[in-house]
Amino acid sequence: MTVADHSCEEVIGIDLGGSAIKLGRFDAEGNCLQSLSVATPQPAYPEAVLAAMIAAIAQIDPEGKTVAIGVGTPGPADAAGRIARVAINLTGWRDIPLADWLEAKTGKPTVLANDANCAGMGEYWLGAGRHFQHLILLTLGTGVGGAVILDGKLFTGHDGSAGELGLITLNPDGPACNSGNNGSLEQYTSVRAIRQRTGLEPDQLGARARAGDPEALAFWQAYGRDLGAGLASLVYVLTPEAIIIGGGVSASAEFFFPTVWQELERRVLPSSRSKLQLLKAELGNQAGMVGAAKLAWQKAGKL
Template identity: 75%
Template sequence: MENSQVIGIDLGGTAIKLGRFSQDGSCLQSLTVATPQPATPEAVLAVMVDAIAQVDPDNQTIAIGVGTPGPADATGRIAQIAINLPGWLNIPLADWLETKTGKPTIIENDANCAGVAEAWLGAGSQFRNFMMLTLGTGVGGAIILDGNLFVGHQGAAGELGLITLQPDGPMCKSGNPGSLEQYTSVQAIRRMTGCEPIELGMRAQSGDVKALEFWQEYGRYLGIGLTSLIYVLTPQAIVIGGGVSASFEFFYPAVKAEIEKRVMPTSRAGLQILPAQLGNSAGMVGAAKLAWRKAGGQGAGGRGQGDKE
């Protein structure tokens, strides 16, 4: 498999990002295409198959990994649900792609893919135990334990953004009112401020007092949510990714202060809180890593391993 290549795909509500990767994680060719609207499973499959042919015109790849915006089943075969994609309920996407392309395929939650990517080539590469939060339209998460992605017995573990922060807070699509996502996602920021996160970041950069105060309050909410997760997992590190992480420098001090106030020293000894390093490419990089695991014959057992070899 020395000169082999795989395809990593990041399926989003507005765009599908694909890359052809070598075994060391180098992206040899990439492509971004619009997600069809409405994004029905059949329409998305057709666009994916066409895009795969463009990224791999000479049919050099040996496996495919796909990150989807929702949980996959424990075998990495079925997209169980995707809240922002219509008609996505227990879709056998891996089977469909294998039939169309003839290549072994594995699927995974997109935040888990980002966590796998950061474990492989990014901010988590020096840790055996860490968790990642992706602060975007929603708030996703990934848990790496002893170098392996933890997915739980049904495959849906790691929904870190759906833990309860305020029991009587705004309703979440998950059905859990007041979830962490309702205070730390892009949509939450828009609801609370009427502004885009990037605008608030630029204003904070220029010294705007109200923007700086907002990020301090934002960091407080995030720190409170992380407190619960730290007590359960006692990770070596927490990696923060997603679009909102562009303002990491403005909310990090409040996150750190809240954790130090609420978490016993024994549960946070040596804890590092770090911004993610791979940006918007993390989803397809992690999907490619899963494809390498699939190609190596590990099947579901190798699902999402952080690869510290």
């Protein structure tokens, strides 16, 4: 494979969600040459979703020239990136061999990953994490997702389910979590938790903080302390070069990053946070598609 040949090659990155399937065709530098969004079939049975994906792939790559496909799914994949073990908001998804199905239909090597892991890879490749080889991403949304990148590779553990950063324990006596844990970080930092604590949406609290509302400012300071305490545990275990914060709540990062950083400085030994940076994610809702494309390149053995 010559450099010239490689420069002409392309992959497809797919972000499979409960309401939309987003696809992009990417070159090796991460340029999105074409993108497309189609509605996720309702109900989102596996066979219906597969058919919609195949039709969309044919639209974005009519001549079948792409060399690999990466897919982010809303739930865990197996360690080999072959099977969607569960998919949140998709009907009837349990242990679905989606990579095998797509390979059979397209003839292209295919890899799956959890959508938060794809977002982490996207930020690592082209976003806030592009200058680092070791980083963690937290997506602060309805829940709290996470991704761990070590040595430029996605870390998923021995069975594919590592990196559930939002489910670490923050308070042993805290509120019950769907995971079975009590007082998980998610129970203090998710959109759902913010609603329960304040009766307001994060964007409302952000607007009030921008207007100088002292209660909103105090809330974000307390929020930053909780998030910082959770991140301190992760820093001790993983010693990343960067912590990247994404998801809807990150729109108010200016109000809670200062107390997050104060907690990290207070709780984490300097030797464990050497040169650590706290950054806001840059790619928004494109991160999953971009990260899926990066994984496709790795699957193809090109990057």
